[in-house]
Amino acid sequence: MKVCPNCFADTELKSLISASTMIGDCTVCNTKEQPIMDIDEFKDFFQELIDNYIPTSEGENIKNKIQGNWSFFSDPQVAERILNFVIPEIDTEISNANSPVEYIEEILNNHGYWETLKNDLKWSNRFLLNIEQLLDLGWDGFFNTQYRLTPETCLFRARVHHQSGNDAYTEKDMYSPKRHFAKGGRANPSGIPYLYLCDNPETVLYEVRASYLDELSIASFQLKSHHEFVNIVDFTEDTPLFRPEMVRETIMAKLLRERISQDLSKPMRRYDSEIEYIPTQFICEFIRVYTGASGIRFASSLHPSGKNIVVFDQSLMDCTVVDLHKVTKFKLKSKEVI
Known part of the structure; x- marks a missing residue:
C-alpha cells in the first residue's frame, strides 16, 4: 500500500x-x-x-x-x-x-489522576502534597507544548469603569493588584498576583463581562524589549501524534492537558468558592517551578475564538497604551459584544 x-x-x-x-x-x-x-x-x-x-x-x-x-x-x-x-x-x-x-490502564490512570489530585488539594492535602507521585507519572514532562512570547506580540487587558464619564485608567492601574489586594483566581492563589491577558481586544470584553453602555479601559501589553522571548505553556496547541518512540507519552500528555485546560477555561462566577480554583492554581505553580515557563495560554470559554494568556511575573510586561471604550452595540442572539 x-x-x-x-x-x-x-x-x-x-x-x-x-x-x-x-x-x-x-x-x-x-x-x-x-x-x-x-x-x-x-x-x-x-x-x-x-x-x-x-x-x-x-x-x-x-x-x-x-x-x-x-x-x-x-x-x-x-x-x-x-x-x-x-x-x-x-x-x-x-x-x-x-x-x-x-485506552490501556496506564493511560487512563495517568490523566485520571487529575480528578484524584483535585479532590486531595481541595479536601485533604493542600500544602504537603506528594510531588513525587506527579514526577513518577511523568507530569513534569507533559507541559512541553510551549510557544515563544516575543516583544512583537500585543496582548490586552480591560477594566470596567464603575462610573461613566471618567478618563481612561492610567497604565499603572492596568496591571494586577498589589499582592496584599490580590484575590485568588483561576490561575493565581490569593496574595500572588498573575497578569491575566487576552490575545485580542474583543475577547477581553467577554472576559470582563462588559454589558451595553459600559465604559471601560482597554490596555495593550507587550513583553519588555530587553527580553528576546519567554516561553509560555500552550494548552491550545495541537500536538502531532507522529512521534515515533514517544507515542504513549504523547497520548498521556495530550489527554492530561485537555483535562486541565477544561478546568482552566471554566468561567469564574461570583458565587464560586475559591476552593474550586485550588487545583488549577496548584498546576500553574507546578508548571512555573518544574518547566521554568513564564506563563500559560488556554482557550477562552466566553469567546471561543479567543485565547487567554496568564503571565506569572507581570514585571516582564510593559503596558504601552490605554484606550477608553464604550459598548454601543450588543447582539443578544449571538451574545456578541461589539
Missing part, C-alpha cells in the same frame, strides 16, 4: 512523506503524481500506536477514537482503509478499524 501526504492531517507525518523522492499514485486516496511511501515503513509506528488500546465489548471504535483525539488521518474513509490494512499486519488483539476499544 502506497500512501501520500494527502492521506494524513498530522503535520509531522505529512512533512515526512512530502520529502520522499518517490513520486507516484496513491493507492489509498487515489491522488496522482504525489510523493509516496510504502505504509510498511510506518509499521513500527502503528504497532506502537495500537499498543495503547485494548479491545472492549462496546464503546467507540479505534478509527473514531484516533480521529476524535488527533485528527491524524485526512478523513474517516482514509483512516478506515489504512487501519484495515495495517492492523492485520501487526501484533494486536484488535480486529479492524471498527473494533470498539479503550
Whole structure:
C-alpha cells in the first residue's frame, strides 16, 4: 500500500512523506503524481500506536477514537482503509478499524489522576502534597507544548469603569493588584498576583463581562524589549501524534492537558468558592517551578475564538497604551459584544 501526504492531517507525518523522492499514485486516496511511501515503513509506528488500546465489548471504535483525539488521518474513509490494512499486519488483539476499544490502564490512570489530585488539594492535602507521585507519572514532562512570547506580540487587558464619564485608567492601574489586594483566581492563589491577558481586544470584553453602555479601559501589553522571548505553556496547541518512540507519552500528555485546560477555561462566577480554583492554581505553580515557563495560554470559554494568556511575573510586561471604550452595540442572539 502506497500512501501520500494527502492521506494524513498530522503535520509531522505529512512533512515526512512530502520529502520522499518517490513520486507516484496513491493507492489509498487515489491522488496522482504525489510523493509516496510504502505504509510498511510506518509499521513500527502503528504497532506502537495500537499498543495503547485494548479491545472492549462496546464503546467507540479505534478509527473514531484516533480521529476524535488527533485528527491524524485526512478523513474517516482514509483512516478506515489504512487501519484495515495495517492492523492485520501487526501484533494486536484488535480486529479492524471498527473494533470498539479503550485506552490501556496506564493511560487512563495517568490523566485520571487529575480528578484524584483535585479532590486531595481541595479536601485533604493542600500544602504537603506528594510531588513525587506527579514526577513518577511523568507530569513534569507533559507541559512541553510551549510557544515563544516575543516583544512583537500585543496582548490586552480591560477594566470596567464603575462610573461613566471618567478618563481612561492610567497604565499603572492596568496591571494586577498589589499582592496584599490580590484575590485568588483561576490561575493565581490569593496574595500572588498573575497578569491575566487576552490575545485580542474583543475577547477581553467577554472576559470582563462588559454589558451595553459600559465604559471601560482597554490596555495593550507587550513583553519588555530587553527580553528576546519567554516561553509560555500552550494548552491550545495541537500536538502531532507522529512521534515515533514517544507515542504513549504523547497520548498521556495530550489527554492530561485537555483535562486541565477544561478546568482552566471554566468561567469564574461570583458565587464560586475559591476552593474550586485550588487545583488549577496548584498546576500553574507546578508548571512555573518544574518547566521554568513564564506563563500559560488556554482557550477562552466566553469567546471561543479567543485565547487567554496568564503571565506569572507581570514585571516582564510593559503596558504601552490605554484606550477608553464604550459598548454601543450588543447582539443578544449571538451574545456578541461589539
